[in-house]
Amino acid sequence: MDRIDDDMLIAEVRQRFEESRIAIANLRTMTQNLEAVNEKLRQSESLKSDFLSNIRNEIINPLSSILGLARQLIDKKADGRTAQEMAAAIYHEAFDLDFQMRNIFTAAELEAGDAGLSVANVDAAALIRGLVAAFGHKAAEKRLAVEFDCRGCSGGALPFKTDPDKLQKVLANLLANAIEFNLEGKRVLIAAWRDGDRLHISIADEGIGIPEQHRKKVFDRFVQLETGIRKRHHGHGLGLSITKALAELLGGTVSLASEEGKGCVFTVSVTEQEAGRDVDVLSGDGNEFIFGEGTSY
């Protein structure tokens, strides 16, 4: 065995101490991360239980009022004008309910891993105009002006290959939020443009904005910034978590910029899809494997 002098020994001991110090520091960071994740999972579980108990208010109550109003219409208890108001009230309640239910089913589909893409040629501008019309009554309730600036349109159209149903769900949620969280009499500004194979759509409101520390959290499921007795807004806190997951499915992202007191801008950017990709992939592959490049397991 070689003789080890004191200097070497000290250097070796020093190095080992240093390594173990780094290991402990890494471990500490990992533990802290784990604690944070643990806390987050615990919260998510408790929010899920809240969701199940809130479902009563969000679904049963509007349904009861729809049933009540419809009953009165059937019994002819209302004259022409009142009847029309009642019909409008039924429509509004049913519209909200339909929106909420679609979100719940979309979240369930995404969490089950069943959400595939069905790609088609879509006119994004027509899709946006359709949504603006569908949400017209909600904007009118708050005297909001919804303006659509189609920067990327040619002849009023903005063709893009994507999954129309998923893109529509993304935009419907962003538009619904922009209306819900806006102040009375303000504006909702929508812009759409293309940039290579990406489509960008931004939806801006003039509400109170979202403080910096909450900007990440709003994309988590069942999260609403106002909860309990202070809660003034409908919904389950699913909208933005769905929006984010759907945007990712469409090969894109959703980002949030906000200035407190001036409003929020949500921008969704998605990548153009190849139509009929499934078919292409399989027909190409079949041959690749037949000609012996692959391995079988």
Place this chain on the structure above:
Amino acid sequence: MMPETVEKTHYLMAGNLFVPEEAHLVTTVLGSCVSVCLWDGILRIGGINHYMLPFWNGEGLASPKYGNIATAKLIERLQELGSQKRNLRAKVFGGGIVLNVKNPFMNIGERNIQLAEDQLKSEGVPIVSADTGGNVGRKIIFNTGTGMVLMKKLTRQIDDIRI
């Protein structure tokens, strides 16, 4: 070669899972993602997932984009179709190294593979074959009717494969 009896095909996207009652040829492309293919030799049915990250950390939705959710759901769905856990066999693919990262905590591919191994072990599902790791992407076709998997390593640099 593919048996010609299976005509139905499905392209599995990242973050989804697929558990059909009828036999399908399921294609998917993996970079650092991992697919667990499960097959029940008694009922002759199978299912496959394709997850991107090992653990759900409470952000966004609890979707099968995360391995701990994806594999648990995969087993659950096969059980719903009548499978007994003891009859399931697993094949594991993917988990390539996407970026040359030195910190072992940061290597997503490696962590994805480890998670599949640990989770299948704790569920008592044996892994009968696997092709994982390395600096390659993989394209696989899983025949859910026979349990057979065809795999091709992709020659492209893995950095180009955004999956």
